[in-house]
Amino acid sequence: MNFGELRFWQYLATGLAVILAGRALCRKLFPRNIDQFDKAALLGLGLFLLGCVSWVTLIVFLAVAVASYLGLQWILAHQTGRYRYLLVVIPLQLLPLFYFKYSDFFVNKVFGLDVASLHHLLIPVGISFYTFQKVAFVMDTLVHKRPLPRFLDYMNFAGFFPQIVAGPIERRDDLLPQMEQFRITWQVQNINDGAGWIALGLFFKCALADNFALYFKPDSTDNAWLIWLANLVFGLRIYYDFAGYSLVAVGLARCLGVRLTVNFASPYCATSVAEFWRRWHITLSQWFRDYLYVPLGGGRVRWWALNVAVVFLLSGVWHGAGWNFVLWGALHGAYLIFNRLAPQRLHVPSVLGWFATMLASFLAWLCFYEVRTGPLLAKFTTVFSPSAYSLTALRGIRAEWTLTDLFVLGGLLALAGLTLLLEWQSVARKNDPYCFLRRPAVLACAITLTLWLAPGKNNAFIYFAF
């Protein structure tokens, strides 16, 4: 379900055409059941699109979704001591995620066993996202004493296709009521609004992220300039890639009359790491806050720093099974602890705060793309060695990059810079991220640039790997 591929849109158009034809027939034959048809059709479309990704993806999704529903039903059947049953249901929900994503890491790398069958397991697309969504669903139902929804509504909540493979990780109270009220209606306002989000998302993904992917050169371990350049390119790529996906998801949902959480809020405009995390992958941050950080005691206990560390270490592991992701989580945890301690003594101007935040964030991206421990440590050593910033090293850029490639990269960075400037203005003036970018004239430019700049070769979304 790659929104950047023509194939996805062809499948979607085919699915919608079948649904509309079926709906016309249903309206004639069973006019009273049209609302049920709409819900069933939405579910069918979601499962069809997931099946187009792969059968394994579809089957694993169905297993997690149905097991979560049945598990919750089982818990709710008990009148007392319901929470203890979570000790059975939640591990059951997490089991497929652990098997596909972490078994190789823990069994083979941490414990040193050599189980060959775990070496090359393919991770079903979206498993980290929908597993967390189902865990949150079970918790919310119990904590807020909500009733068990109807199975069809639940399945639409669990498998709403725009958000299933890469978020946003929607919560029961936000998405389920919309699914319960879902009707296929084509409202011009919704479609216009949705089309704007989709156009912006595709601009982020195809014109920016996919081009940055072509100019990402991560090989150098001894030239600090080249490492920083790779960090910069990767940081911009991953943002435009993931934010692009999220914006298309918001747009697709909006076209169907459903409102999803905007998962990003211009994170590269943040002036502190704490603010960065309020703007980056918002629904995942909220998930960790509500289901881990707060239950551990949150920020009002003496061991708050430990809570932060635990949350970010687990957030790192959520992104991938590897020491590099653990290190990434540890770095961000350390940043946040420092961030919380620092303001008592320091009053940092916002420009300096922004610069320090970007420096810290882009440094941490190193752990995201360098999965090999040896080169990762070598790169960190280089980055912290003053001698690696020599003029000779600076001239070394020319050995890796032709003048033309540097010119092209410069052009792309300028375009990304302009986009970030508009994001910053949207936040600074209206406190509404992306509002300037969604103005008709800007969207027209974005569409034109997408069609003139997108490379012929499409890249999968980075977060599909998570």
Add this chain to the structure above:
Amino acid sequence: MLLAVAAFAWLAGALYTVFVNPEIVFLKGSVKIKQAWSQKIRSGHPHSVVIYGGSSCAFSIDGERALKQHALPLVNAGLHIGLGANVLTSWALSQTRPGDTLVVALEPPLLADPFEPTTLGAQFAAATGLPKTLAAPTDPAGSVPWLSSALMVRPDATHLLTLLAKAVRRRPAYFYRVQDITASGWEQSPHRNPLPGPTRYTPALSADARTLLRTLRRWGETNQVRIVCSLPWCYSRSEAVPHFRRTNARLLIEVSDYLPVLKDSRLGAETNIHYFSDTMWHLNPEGAALRTDELAGQLANWDIWQPAELRTHAHSLATDGQP
């Protein structure tokens, strides 16, 4: 409104690509010259030899020399590796007639990867008005992926920004010039660059390449066209030659399951840097003359590798490192 903008932007991009894009303009010019030579050859000879591949072919085979020195009516249908194996093959087949000999001289990397439609291939097909070149080359009823191909007929960031960089640096918009192509379609470049040698080795055919070779063999039998393979020459430093030749020999063993392979003891590796021009695949006039003469000789004598010979050769390269 947004859809109208998208349609207009695509149309503007497509018009630019078909009529202005310097690379496409060069390829159209090259095709025109090659077609004119093909017609000229056919007017005087009942059958001809058509050789095709990427630019390694375009730069290495001199049709005029083949005709004058060896009385061999030869059409150089080599174009550009970026067009992809399907488009290159389709276009070459369109230049082939019953009784001809078709020499497949595709660069080995083309035979290693899955055959996906390339952007340049789609643009070439649109610009030359030959959309069927995007379909499976030997299937006359083959379907063309219209929508995805149409969406490729547009510029991209690398192209536009590189063009801008060239304009800023007062460089020509495209490296090669139509005026450097001779009447027989043999291309040359006055540029000389440092050559690193092969950066990629191709030890095995992709599934798509196997299908292509299999269907080519059938197509040849049906259309009375004799088909043979010839490995293009690539510059290789002496120390890299054994490994390069060994992998090429293994590749040719696989190729010989489908088509005969012309016997060239170089096995694709040439160590004399003075035979090359701007890339390790592009021969200069001296190298092209030698390659053309040797090819003419191999065709005249129908000098073909036997699979057992290739196996022995590959084995000897594996054991003592020398051919």
